[in-house]
Amino acid sequence: MSDYGHDLIFGSFITPGGADPGRTVGLAVLAEQVGLDLVTFQDHPYQPAHLDTWTLLSFVAARTNRVHVAANVTNLPLRPPAVLARSVASLDLLSGGRVSLGLGAGAFWDAIEAMGGRRLTPAEGVRALEEGIEVIRQVWDTGTRGGVRVDGEFYRVRGAKRGPAPAHPVPIWVGAYKPRMLQLTGRRGDGWLPTLGYLEPGALAKGNAIIDDAARQAGRSPADVRRLLNIAGQFSAAGGGSLHGPAAQWARELADLALTEGVSAFILASDDPDDLRRFAGEVAPAVRELVAAERDGATAVPPEPVSPPEPVVAAPARSRRATVASGPFTVTPTPDDGVRRSDQAAWDESTRPTGPTPDPERTYTAHEQATAAHLVDVHDGLRAELAQIHDLIEQVATGEIDAGAARSHINTMTMRQNRWTLGVYCESYCRIVTTHHTLEDQSLFPWLRARDPRLRPVVDRLEHEHHVIHDVLEGVDRALVAYVGSTDGLAELRAAVDLLSDALLSHLSYEERELVEPLARLGFG
Known part of the structure; x- marks a missing residue:
């Protein structure tokens, strides 16, 4: 069993559809209104049906006040790391410290190559990602004298000026599945961000073990790496399998993942406004209560959702509920x-x-x-x-x-x-x-x-x-x-x-x- 003790985060994974941009942004605003902590979008720059993810993240950050934003995950082969670092830091400063950086080594190489990116083998992708992380962190490190210097196999930065520094320590969450990427996550990442539907049974436990070992070998604590998870499912009156049933069933399953697999951030992939409301208003508060009770050594298995700590929609400052x-x-x-x-x-x-x-x-x-x-x-x-x-x-x-x-x-x-x-x-x-x-x-x-x-x-x-x-x-x-x-x-x-x-x-x-x-x-x- 693994519980790394992190606070729980609940977020949304919204399709960055370009056919109806107002609806896409509206779903992100709704995520904040119903009380979610995080809004994320996939990043596939070669997909013409999608809005550009970093432009969209900037627009969403300007339309919201509290919710954090992130790419899930950034396509590094089409985002030069030195430029990406400044984009992230700039948005973090403009949004008041509400940006996280999801990073991936790349996929769909035919499409990447068609956009002018370099085709990499899986092993090359891992090495390129580690170099990219080094570039990004050096750009953000304004406390060190001298320019950014990374003489890598894939990225060479020779004396670029550092800065700007982000408004807060931006976490880097790595989308990883295979052992080399998991080891990189343990060495250099601040979070592991896979998608549950892509994982085989037992993959969370195996991935945690690899990340934990790599973190220790790098002189870090396994708890330095948050465990995040993209999830999908269906709300229904009766149970029909994993994450297919009433909100109370969802809460029990996610609480179990938090307590046994160490997952502390659950990101729901859905473009249905009602799903976002249920997830924020019914599932999230119940998971928090179940996990808190277990961590406190108590026994609590409420059959229904519990009252959320925040209003179901954004309320004016005059709210009297507390x-x-x-x-x-x-x-x-x-x-x-x-x-x-x-x-x-x-x-x-x-x-x-x-x-x-x-x-x-x-x-x-x-x-x-x-x-x-x-x-x-x-x-x-x-x-x-x-x-x-x-x-x-x-x-x-x-x-x-x-x-x-x-x-x-x-x-x-x-x-x-x-x-x-x-x-x-x-x-x-x-x-x-x-x-x-x-x-x-x-x-x-x-x-x-x-x-x-x-x-x-x-x-x-x-x-x-x-x-x-x-x-x-x-x-x-x-x-x-x-x-x-x-x-x-x-x-x-x-x-x-x-x-x-x-x-x-x-x-x-x-x-x-x-x-x-x-x-x-x-x-x-």
Whole structure:
């Protein structure tokens, strides 16, 4: 058994498709919104259907604030290492230290040669990669006097100036499968990054042993090399094999890989927005809890996913989720500021019913209050997405992006993916955040009606408003489609988004006002 004690990382492996660049970037932004740690793209410069990976990584880094980015893995034969080193360092400085460097020795040699690269044998590829790593590290080493000097078999750098230094120590993760590459990883790499589907049974244990031995021989600790893994699978209600089943099954399998094979970074290869949400919201927090319990010497096998430590979507700084404690009810619903952008009204707000008055003498546990606060967190994420929609429309208006790209990006958002007719809270909260209960096939609203009949008028009204919001969202989409074919529809597009803004912000405030206390009182989750 191997557990190198690293913190756990969860990331995405997204196809850098060029047919719909807006969707590609939108998936990367979504990865940050749902709480993943890392966004990666394959690097095949000879593939004309793909965007250039390093250009894409730069664009994604500019569109995000927290998530780290990496090529998975960089095609070194077509990326001269001295130039690559400066590209990586520059992006790391521009992004505030959010870049990692995946490196590979090369494959698909016919395509590489067709692009002007040099065809190498497997043994030559390993030697070239080691020389390339030396060049890169010397370029980054601005603390050493004199220029970069590597007189190698494949790369000769004679006195090039050093720098710039990256903003943080950029890790080099090596895509390796064969013994010589694994030995190189142990000697020089900061991480081992294979793809699970390419590994034979037992290959992780064998690879770890080779890396560990090579690290020790080089005077390093095996723990100096993080073990990462590209994975793929299918979420389903019933199990059907490895990484084919419910999120709880995924969590158990990945926790086992962490504890027995030392894997501390799991990177999901999927272009499905719903897969990214499940992976971040259900699988990642459950794996973290299982691994932490085992490392602490405890026994914990929760049958369902556990609550994630971060919101399921990016929330504004005013989020209150971390402040709840036992005692009087302190979760504050977000007030409606009364500002309206549109001349239309989605509904008559004066006819909204109200629920029962809370008991002023009742106290609430920290868990109950946290349950209520999650509703605000989910809503804050939707508010953040609404601000992004306004920003996208302004980019369309100024010609920075076209309407098709804006529509593609909006379609990856939680707001658009959610089935509003079932209720945003149930879809975003029940499935992604709830602990210890499987509520994917249940709507929150019938549950509330059954637990407290006094809430029925409120629940009925909220359900009606969800249908209206669904229609308003469809109106925004229709306006975007119309604008793609004619640039005369900007006023109509803005009007559709203004109506969405009024309806959504009003609805979210009403839902919080009426539901945060009942959710805590009724012990949901």
